[in-house]
Structures are given as C-alpha cells and as structure tokens.
Amino acid sequence: MTKPISETEDEIVEEFGLFDDQMDKYEYIIDLGKKLNPLDARYMTDDYLVKGCQSKVWLHAYKDGDLVFFEADSNSSITKGIIAILIRVLSGQPAKEIINNPLAFIDRINLRSHLSSQRSNGLTAMIQRIKTYAGAFTE
Amino acid sequence: MIAEQTTTGLLDVELIRKQFPILHQHVNGNPLIYLDNAATSQKPLAVIDAIDDYYERYNSNIHRGAHHLAQLATEAYENARKTVAQHINAEEREINFVRGTTEAVNLVASSYGRKFVGAGDEIIISGLEHHSNIVPWQMLCEEKGAVLKVIPVNEAGEIIFESYLKLLSPKTKIVSIAYISNALGTINPAKEVIAEAHKVGAVVFIDGAQALPHKKVDVKELDCDFLGFSGHKVFASTGIGILYGKAALLEQMPPYMGGGEMIKTVTFEKTTYNELPYKFEAGTPNIEGGIALGAAINFISEIGLHKIEQYEHQLLKYGTEKLLEIEELKIVGTSANKSSVLSFLVKDIHPYDLGVLLNEQGIAIRTGHHCCQPLMDRFGIEGTCRASLAFYNTHHEIDSLAKAIKKAVTILK
Ligand SMILES: Cc1ncc(COP(=O)(O)O)c(C=O)c1O
Numbered sequence: 001m002t003k004p005i006s007e008t009e010d011e012i013v014e015e016f017g018l019f020d021d022q023m024d025k026y027e028y029i030i031d032l033g034k035k036l037n038p039l040d041a042r043y044m045t046d047d048y049l050v051k052g053c054q055s056k057v058w059l060h061a062y063k064d065g066d067l068v069f070f071e072a073d074s075n076s077s078i079t080k081g082i083i084a085i086l087i088r089v090l091s092g093q094p095a096k097e098i099i100n101n102p103l104a105f106i107d108r109i110n111l112r113s114h115l116s117s118q119r120s121n122g123l124t125a126m127i128q129r130i131k132t133y134a135g136a137f138t139e
Numbered sequence: 140m141i142a143e144q145t146t147t148g149l150l151d152v153e154l155i156r157k158q159f160p161i162l163h164q165h166v167n168g169n170p171l172i173y174l175d176n177a178a179t180s181q182k183p184l185a186v187i188d189a190i191d192d193y194y195e196r197y198n199s200n201i202h203r204g205a206h207h208l209a210q211l212a213t214e215a216y217e218n219a220r221k222t223v224a225q226h227i228n229a230e231e232r233e234i235n236f237v238r239g240t241t242e243a244v245n246l247v248a249s250s251y252g253r254k255f256v257g258a259g260d261e262i263i264i265s266g267l268e269h270h271s272n273i274v275p276w277q278m279l280c281e282e283k284g285a286v287l288k289v290i291p292v293n294e295a296g297e298i299i300f301e302s303y304l305k306l307l308s309p310k311t312k313i314v315s316i317a318y319i320s321n322a323l324g325t326i327n328p329a330k331e332v333i334a335e336a337h338k339v340g341a342v343v344f345i346d347g348a349q350a351l352p353h354k355k356v357d358v359k360e361l362d363c364d365f366l367g368f369s370g371h372k373v374f375a376s377t378g379i380g381i382l383y384g385k386a387a388l389l390e391q392m393p394p395y396m397g398g399g400e401m402i403k404t405v406t407f408e409k410t411t412y413n414e415l416p417y418k419f420e421a422g423t424p425n426i427e428g429g430i431a432l433g434a435a436i437n438f439i440s441e442i443g444l445h446k447i448e449q450y451e452h453q454l455l456k457y458g459t460e461k462l463l464e465i466e467e468l469k470i471v472g473t474s475a476n477k478s479s480v481l482s483f484l485v486k487d488i489h490p491y492d493l494g495v496l497l498n499e500q501g502i503a504i505r506t507g508h509h510c511c512q513p514l515m516d517r518f519g520i521e522g523t524c525r526a527s528l529a530f531y532n533t534h535h536e537i538d539s540l541a542k543a544i545k546k547a548v549t550i551l552k
Contacts (some may be wrong), residue, residue, distance in 0.1 A: 022167060022499050027550045054507075055489055077551050125204035
C-alpha cells in the first residue's frame, strides 16, 4: 500500500514545526538532501536538467507498475534538500495523484517565503517537471 | 578589536556609519552586515537630504523656465556638474550626465564607434569586463564588420600586459577596459594601457564603475579619452551616471539621442545641435540624481579618497587573512593590486547555498557570475561568492563574516 500524499505532507509539516530558527530549518533541508539516494551518473546530463533553476538539478523518472518514481541530484545542497522533500512526497505515487496534488504543504511550511524569487521560480520549475514526467506516464 | 585600533586616525568609521541610516537594522534577527557594495552602495544622509531638499524646496525643470524654482534647480544641477568636473579634473563641458556606466559605454559605442570604426578595424577589451563593457562593443563590431579582441587574464585575475601589446596595431580604434574589476577587484594598470593605446592612435574608454567609489580618479593624469561611471555605486542614486569625454572628441561625435535640451534651433528643414555638454543630454534629465551625485562626491571628498583607499586596503588585507583561515576556502582574484573585493569559493559548496546561509545570518553578499560570464569561464567556474567592501565596513564585520561562513560550511558539508 502506498502511503497517501497527505500523510507524508503532514509528517513534513510536523517536522518543520520543530524548528524556530531558520538556520536549523536549512540544516534540516540540507540533511534531507544528503540522505537522498544517489542519482546514476548517466542521468546527470543536460537532457535531465530542470530548466529555470539557478543551480543545476537533474531529475529522472521511471514507472514501476502503476506508480511513478523519481530520482534527482543537484550541485546545490539546498536545492537538493528541496527536491528531496518533493521526492519524499511524490515519488512512488500513481501518476494521476502526482499531477492533481496541489502540494499544499509548501505553503504550510512557508517554504517559498524563505526562498529568493529565483529559487522560488526554480521550485516551480521542479514541480512542473515532476508533473510533466507523471503526465507522460499516463499516456 | 585590536585591528580596529590600528585604523583609528585614518577614518572614524563609527561616525561615518552614523551617516548611513540603512546600516542600522537587523536582518533575520542579526545586525545587517552589508557587503554587496560593488553591486550598489548605500546612501549617506547628505545624499538623502539633498534629494529631499530638492523636492521640498525647488523641484522644477531645468534650463527652461525663467522662474525662481527653475533657476534654483538649474543652478543645483549645474553645480553638481561642476563638482564632478573638479573631482575628476575635467572641464564642465566634458561632463555628460547619463543613466550610468552602461549608458556611457553605449553612448560612446553608438556615437563615436559608428562614426570612427569601420570594417576590419579592431576594438580591444579585456577578459575581466562586465557585460556592459562587452555587449555594446560586440553590437558595434557586428554592425560595422569590425573585430573584437580580448586581452587574456592570468591565474591571479590580472590582464596579461604583453598579450595586450601584441593585440595593439594601427587597426585598433578603441580600447575599453575596466579600471577595477567588479568580480575580482583587480586594479588594472589603466595609465599604461592608455599610453600604449595612444601610441597606435586608438582612443580609450575607461569603465570607472568600480574605481570612483574607492580611489581618486584624475582623467588628465590617466589621459583617458572617455570615462564612465555610475552614481549608485558612489553613494548616490540609481539612474544617474557620468560620461566624461575629452572635449575635442565629444565635439566630433554626432548626438546619441534626439529631443529637447540637445538642440539649438529646430525647423523641419534643419536642426542645429546644442553645444557641449547638452548635445548628449536629450530630454529632461534625472535632476534629483545629478544633485544627489554632487552631494555624494562632496561627501566622499570631505572624508578624503586617499584615506578611504588606505582604510579599505587595510580591510581587504584583514579580510583576506581571515577568509584564508577557513579550510578549503579559495580566493578568486589574487592580484597584489586589488581594491576591496573578496571573491571566494569553498570547495564543493555552491556559492548560492553559502549566500543563502549568510543572508540568514544578516550578511549581504552577492553570489553568481557578477555579470562577467566570460571571466568565470576563464576560471572554469560558474560563479563565486563576493564580499565587496566600502569604507563604512569594519574589521568587526569581517570577523562576523568569517564566523558566519564557518557556520554555513559546517551545515553544508
Ligand atoms: C565594472 C562595471 N562596469 C559596468 C557596470 C554597469 O553599471 P550600471 O549597471 O550602473 O550601468 C558595473 C555594475 O555592476 C560594473 O561593476
């Protein structure tokens, strides 16, 4: 049974609630990135780059049964942490769920308010790319 | 601070800081440490008050109305021109108000360049240049079939002078280089570059954007043909800047833009142009900006640019030592002849991540390519972290910077 997206979202909101200090939040995000499964080097090419990010983000998706899985890496630790969060929430879900989920947790943890506008655009680009991948798998 | 004591007598930094209201605030719970001065500088009360005063007392269009306010505004604006002229040792008619360095380069490329550069001619720039001092020349070369030559840069971030000498030839029409590199802080041997260019009959544009805030620039001593700089980097407002040009050259150049102010007489058959400097100042200018620039230059002149230069040199030296104490930190741009810029990288850490974590600690630096992509390519990097210092920065702030970098690195590693 896959865990519902909303459940993972609640977990993340709770975890972020533990920190008052912004530096600690960043440390936590960065640690999530460090724990991300490594991305196979063959996917670290321009074809897999997410366009619109200031740092480099490589994103690869594959389908297993009805579920879509994501793997990623970045040359920025903070970006890697952010994509790790997205992967935690969305990887291993049915394509339809991924496409339709509004990802409300992003506002609940106030993620964007701590990102520069460029980073915030980068986050949008990552989400877009994830949804595009999922969309391709529904066809 | 032991280090602070060595500087007393040079500048009373605490007193100076009182003149900059913006510095006294907290960012993300920490006292603001503003180290992004190469991007733009903060404004002293003298500048803020000059702008207030203009709008509260004598806002008016200049050079036109015979009425009282117009006279006051014209006088203030022209006084600012005089202040700038004296400051760089030029004549008033050689001082053209423009929007900034970018416009100064574009004006010279469009007006002088279009008239005097032809197919097969060459323009020389350096590998250190800001995009503003690259793209206008590329556009000119493309239009005219001219060739852009680039002086290479060595590992220390200095132009290679011997290579420059080899690039020079009778085909060289314009040499355009930064006095000081914004990305690395390297001070170029401007005077020698100019002297060599003149030997082959080329004119030289000096991009003074990063020089004017840090040192005394004398156009006669340099013997540059053109000099451009931006008001906002010398403690005045955005949208104002200066193009200095030797009068004899400006006289030969066609106007850059047409409109009011730049004309003597207009009929549908023929328009005659106004004399210098108004020939290049079409339309209602940035009056408050001009006045602010005059006030800013008076402000730094009163403090003394030699003192500012010496003080910043101490800060740079101290900052360099402090940063190099940090493990795996590398300074990009290691010329012995540098202004107060600390461009650096920490191994395996993305500059942007460091920038974000410094911001969380109240420290403003710039990360990225600093509008110098070709220079970053030269070093095989995408960008750096850049702390650029001004005379209101302190040794204590450098200590905080070093400490904050260490903290960020522990989190990121
Ligand atoms: C060396 C140099 N040249 C040119 C410019 C462009 O100045 P502005 O954007 O004020 O026109 C800058 C500003 O960053 C600079 O540092």
